[in-house]
Amino acid sequence: MLNNNPALKHIVGRVGWYLVTFLVAVTINFFLPRLGDANPVDTIMAKVSTGLDTKSARVKEEAYLKEFGLVEVDAQGKVKRDAQGKPVPTPLSSQFVNYMGMSLQGDLGSSILQHPKRVSEIIKTAIPWTIALQLPTIIFGWIIGNVLGALAAYKRGAFDKILYPMALLTSAIPAFCFGILLVYFFGIRLEWFPAVGGYDEGLTPELSGEFLSSAAYYYVLPFLSVFLLVVGGQAIGMRSMCIYELGTDYVKYAKLLGVKESKILFYMFRNAMLPQLTGLALALGTMVGGALIAEIIFSYPGLGMTILTAIQGNDYPVITGCTLLITVTVLIANFSADVMIGLLDPRIKAVQSGGK
Amino acid sequence: MTLTMPAPIFEIEDLRAHYLTRFGQKIQAVDGVSFSLKEGEILGIAGESGCGKTTLVSACMGLYIPPLHQSSGDVRVDGKSIIGMDVEQNRKDVLGRLVSMIPQGALNSLNPTRKVKDLAADMILSHDEKADKQEIQGRLRERFERIGLDAELVLNSYPIQLPAGMKQRVVIGISTLLNPRVVIADEPTSALDVTTQKSVIRLLFDLMDQQIIGSMLFITHELPLLRHVSSRIAVMYAGEFVELGSTEQVIFDSRMPYTKALMGSMLSAEPGQKSKKPVAIEGAPPNLAHRIKGCRFAERCPEARPDCKENEQLIRIVANREVRCQYAE
Amino acid sequence: MKLFKNLLKSPGFLLGSSLFLLTLVLALLGPLFIDVDTRTRVGLAFMPPSAKAPLGTDHLGLDMVSLLIQGLRSSLYVGFLAGTVATIVGTLIGVYGGYKGGLIDDILTVATNLFLVIPSLIVLILLSSSLDEGRSLTLIALIIGCTTWTWSARAVRAQASSIRARDHVALARINGYGTFGIVMLHILPYLLSYIFMVFILQTATGILSEASISLLGLGPYDSISLGKILNEAIRNEALSDGAWWAFAPAMVLITVIVFALYVLNTSLEGVFNPRLRK
Numbered sequence A: 001m002l003n004n005n006p007a008l009k010h011i012v013g014r015v016g017w018y019l020v021t022f023l024v025a026v027t028i029n030f031f032l033p034r035l036g037d038a039n040p041v042d043t044i045m046a047k048v049s050t051g052l053d054t055k056s057a058r059v060k061e062e063a064y065l066k067e068f069g070l071v072e073v074d075a076q077g078k079v080k081r082d083a084q085g086k087p088v089p090t091p092l093s094s095q096f097v098n099y100m101g102m103s104l105q106g107d108l109g110s111s112i113l114q115h116p117k118r119v120s121e122i123i124k125t126a127i128p129w130t131i132a133l134q135l136p137t138i139i140f141g142w143i144i145g146n147v148l149g150a151l152a153a154y155k156r157g158a159f160d161k162i163l164y165p166m167a168l169l170t171s172a173i174p175a176f177c178f179g180i181l182l183v184y185f186f187g188i189r190l191e192w193f194p195a196v197g198g199y200d201e202g203l204t205p206e207l208s209g210e211f212l213s214s215a216a217y218y219y220v221l222p223f224l225s226v227f228l229l230v231v232g233g234q235a236i237g238m239r240s241m242c243i244y245e246l247g248t249d250y251v252k253y254a255k256l257l258g259v260k261e262s263k264i265l266f267y268m269f270r271n272a273m274l275p276q277l278t279g280l281a282l283a284l285g286t287m288v289g290g291a292l293i294a295e296i297i298f299s300y301p302g303l304g305m306t307i308l309t310a311i312q313g314n315d316y317p318v319i320t321g322c323t324l325l326i327t328v329t330v331l332i333a334n335f336s337a338d339v340m341i342g343l344l345d346p347r348i349k350a351v352q353s354g355g356k
Numbered sequence B: 001m002t003l004t005m006p007a008p009i010f011e012i013e014d015l016r017a018h019y020l021t022r023f024g025q026k027i028q029a030v031d032g033v034s035f036s037l038k039e040g041e042i043l044g045i046a047g048e049s050g051c052g053k054t055t056l057v058s059a060c061m062g063l064y065i066p067p068l069h070q071s072s073g074d075v076r077v078d079g080k081s082i083i084g085m086d087v088e089q090n091r092k093d094v095l096g097r098l099v100s101m102i103p104q105g106a107l108n109s110l111n112p113t114r115k116v117k118d119l120a121a122d123m124i125l126s127h128d129e130k131a132d133k134q135e136i137q138g139r140l141r142e143r144f145e146r147i148g149l150d151a152e153l154v155l156n157s158y159p160i161q162l163p164a165g166m167k168q169r170v171v172i173g174i175s176t177l178l179n180p181r182v183v184i185a186d187e188p189t190s191a192l193d194v195t196t197q198k199s200v201i202r203l204l205f206d207l208m209d210q211q212i213i214g215s216m217l218f219i220t221h222e223l224p225l226l227r228h229v230s231s232r233i234a235v236m237y238a239g240e241f242v243e244l245g246s247t248e249q250v251i252f253d254s255r256m257p258y259t260k261a262l263m264g265s266m267l268s269a270e271p272g273q274k275s276k277k278p279v280a281i282e283g284a285p286p287n288l289a290h291r292i293k294g295c296r297f298a299e300r301c302p303e304a305r306p307d308c309k310e311n312e313q314l315i316r317i318v319a320n321r322e323v324r325c326q327y328a329e
Numbered sequence C: 001m002k003l004f005k006n007l008l009k010s011p012g013f014l015l016g017s018s019l020f021l022l023t024l025v026l027a028l029l030g031p032l033f034i035d036v037d038t039r040t041r042v043g044l045a046f047m048p049p050s051a052k053a054p055l056g057t058d059h060l061g062l063d064m065v066s067l068l069i070q071g072l073r074s075s076l077y078v079g080f081l082a083g084t085v086a087t088i089v090g091t092l093i094g095v096y097g098g099y100k101g102g103l104i105d106d107i108l109t110v111a112t113n114l115f116l117v118i119p120s121l122i123v124l125i126l127l128s129s130s131l132d133e134g135r136s137l138t139l140i141a142l143i144i145g146c147t148t149w150t151w152s153a154r155a156v157r158a159q160a161s162s163i164r165a166r167d168h169v170a171l172a173r174i175n176g177y178g179t180f181g182i183v184m185l186h187i188l189p190y191l192l193s194y195i196f197m198v199f200i201l202q203t204a205t206g207i208l209s210e211a212s213i214s215l216l217g218l219g220p221y222d223s224i225s226l227g228k229i230l231n232e233a234i235r236n237e238a239l240s241d242g243a244w245w246a247f248a249p250a251m252v253l254i255t256v257i258v259f260a261l262y263v264l265n266t267s268l269e270g271v272f273n274p275r276l277r278k
Helices: A006-031 A040-048 A054-067 A092-104 A119-155 A157-172 A175-189 A209-246 A249-257 A261-297 A303-312 A316-344 A346-352 B053-060 B087-094 B116-127 B133-146 B151-155 B164-175 B194-209 B223-228 B247-252 B257-264 C002-009 C011-033 C064-100 C102-117 C120-130 C137-147 C150-164 C167-174 C179-215 C226-235 C248-272
Strands: B010-020 B026-037 B042-046 B068-077 B099-102 B182-186 B215-220 B232-237 B240-246 B316-318 B321-323
Touching: A006 A092, A006 A316, A006 C102, A006 C120, A040 A054, A119 A157, A119 A209, A119 A261, A119 A303, A119 A316, A157 A209, A157 C248, A175 A209, A175 A261, A175 C179, A175 C226, A175 C248, A209 A261, A249 A261, A249 B099, A249 B116, A249 B164, A261 A303, A261 A316, A261 C102, A261 C120, A261 C179, A303 A316, A303 C120, A316 C102, A316 C120, B010 B053, B026 B053, B026 B068, B026 B240, B042 B223, B053 B068, B053 B182, B053 B215, B087 B116, B099 B164, B116 B133, B116 B151, B116 B164, B133 B151, B133 B164, B164 B194, B182 B194, B194 B215, B215 B223, B223 B232, B223 B247, B223 B257, B232 B247, B232 B257, B240 B247, B240 B257, C002 C011, C002 C248, C011 C064, C011 C248, C064 C102, C064 C137, C064 C150, C064 C179, C064 C226, C064 C248, C102 C150, C120 C137, C120 C179, C137 C179, C150 C179, C167 C179, C179 C226, C179 C248, C226 C248
Parallel strands: B042 B215, B042 B232, B099 B182, B182 B215
Antiparallel strands: B010 B026, B010 B068, B232 B240, B240 B321, B316 B321
């Protein structure tokens, strides 16, 4: 069955690969933070144990250790003890398995900084902001960037002479510098847009006209700081690809046959898109990272700020929760792009079906 | 009852075309070419690379894409001029329909992301927007079968799935879909092995016999190849025709020093030619950016005389063919 | 030598290399001419440029010029070290996989793609956050090097693959050279110019990554770097105070270095591979 449908074969192959990548990502996500010495329980205890005597402190500590899965429990949920009566620490491998299990169920543990708040809760409030910022920026930025690049390649002339240097400039400026520049000039100096935050301080997040319009106002600068850079980068790439396609033998032949100009443009666009899609898949990780940094610069209440505060407070569960989520999202986006390329590019289809 | 000669199917009259470089230089790549083709005739055009063959092809199709411009002259198909049309009219009426080209490097000429049937349909629809899609597929199937391809298989394939020989046939098939009056085959057999060369030439002959193609210009740098292909041969050098006659005349009895040198520089399996060692022609073709005085081949001509470089070389009739050489006989 | 002459003719090369050399000179020779003191207060917090502090003061009242020069040295150091590590790792993996082909190549490619897809920023965050107080410049550089090599591995592998197909390599194999010998004598020499270009890009990546990670607050613990200057500026609200001197010069330096390296790389590309110039 699989052999008859090259498209399906391709998808199944990619699914397999991405599952492996996911496993590796989760493993990295688990082990890396634990390379250091920090014990989350110690951090909590430092805050919470003032004024407690040794015995109650130990009881509290064991409760936390149990909660964070750092000690083994028996069937009744009581902490197992060794010969000296000390709690038995959970081996790293079991911790890992527990972690996998919990993550797959969506349970990312509790925050240290904001104990006993669950990590998933913290993330849930931040996610809508990040999605609102990242999704339109990346998708529209990519589409518009590519269209502009194609136009520049086809029309050349004045349009190209303006677009090309501009795009070159925007791709040379590091992303966060651009963000800082925007904040400073438009936010603070000219005061056209707010420099900090996601919405007016006096308002609470809700689905009201007042809130939404305030949010939109605060949205402009962070959006532009990522959007313009994505557009610039894509435009340059697409422009080169299109210039190349326009010079190919098959375009020359189509012209000689008298094929309509609009059709030839369609050929150029379609063939240039494919490498661009591949590029998108590879650049997604960078784009997401860049948007996160933009959030931090603008103090935008998304995952970026969440990670920042978590880092400043050594809140490991939150950090790893966020990174896991971001990695999974990037993997899914990559996977989608991969599948699309497989479906759109006959060259890959042919290879899959064993092209002659 | 009077026998009226039908208008030649293809007439080129004193055609000139030039390139304008970025610095304003004018390069006269085609400088006064004239010939005509009768229906059912194949004219071979032979010349080294750089002689202006490619520019001539564009000019013959009325296709002038900057920096190429037409200087003067006329091109007529069935008596009607195809010069002076705007780009859109040229595209719709001339390209692919009256004058069609089979490109050099046919192997890369097919859009890799388009199925053969879609590409062919694109071509037909570009000339006749109202054509019925179903009808088009039927026509395609019929035509591809006629040229010896498994229509079902080939039409539904992507170029990457077809072997080189089949791709060549596909290109020939698509170029001749609209039964063009003139087909220009630009080096159709270069980079092919001998067997494939033969089958391609045979296919072209078939198409002419079936009157799918009205007439043909066969362009090549291999002069001896034309022995079994064309009835007449034109030899081109530095933007001009220097000899134009029947195949036998040009290959076996050339009167123009350049043609003789060209034949002498080629390996040929022809009877009488086998034992001769090829001798390269020394020097290089002239730079066409400058106005050239006198004979363009004089620099390299083994039979050149002092006033060859002074006098303008006009076409003379020598031994029943056209020669552009003041001293040829 | 002809190569060098061509390089000198290229405007990109001249621009890129001169800009970069300028920053190098500033970093290496700066302390000889300017009194670099990052510990003594020269004024109040966020004071505008004055005679005592030509580029103003930071949130602690320290001289910005000293901080910038010190930060420049650190950032360049990290960039170079990270670039070197990434280039070495990437080249080794790329050349080995590209040359050997087959199963080894497949495994290495899968591994490379794995790290390519997982955002390096994420890995950086995870690694850095766990190494709380040990975060020295060297450690950060090593971490960046170990997470950003994927790009070079891919690029070098493609080149090695195409060189492998060349005749002189086949001849070497017939003559009995082992893998190491062939790689050293027959493949690497052709790759040298390419590897150099890769190194330039990796250094630029290193500098940018350091800036990003420091911006997040995961920068070097004890030292100052350009990214850290930015982080401190934002954290202490230099932006809203209008204290442009606290972040603009650092930003300009980063942009100039990275831009110079990119331009340098493009010009080298044009000279080493003239076919690319269309």
